[in-house]
Amino acid sequence: MPTIGLLILSNVFMTIAWYGHLRFPEARLGTVIFASWGIALVEYSLAVPANRIGFQAGLTGGQLKIIQEVVTLVVFAAFAALVLKEPIGWRYVGAFACMAGAVAFMFVGRA
Structure with a gap:
């Protein structure tokens, strides 16, 4: 579904915008904020159409949100492991x- 693909791409950009600067602690805060806003513009340009397409395809706002949260967690876990060199431990698994439970509540039994 194009919605999920766009949400994945948008989350990659947002994760970089929010957390990528942590790799550059010497960078000035103003520069980091400006760069993050530029990256976030790309994220919005992907997330807004993703949600519109998903809603028009019959997903509810709640379903779109829980998809977004699951994608966010998956993308951030990969980013944390690959870029920030943080281990994926039992807290991520938990x-x-x-999140799997939240997805079940939003989707199971819905016609």
Whole structure:
């Protein structure tokens, strides 16, 4: 579904905008903020159409939001491991399990 693909791409950009600067602690805060806003513009340009397409395809706002949160957690976990060199431990696994439960509440039994 194009919605999920666009949400994945938008989350990659937003994760870089929010957390990428952590790799550059010497960078000035004003520069980091300006760069992050530029990256976030790309994120918005992907997220807004993703949500519109998903809604028009029959997903509810709540379903779109929970998809977004799951994608966010997956993208951030990959970013944390690959870029920030943080280990993926049991807390990530627990968070994934909780998110799976949230997805079930939003989708199971819906016609």
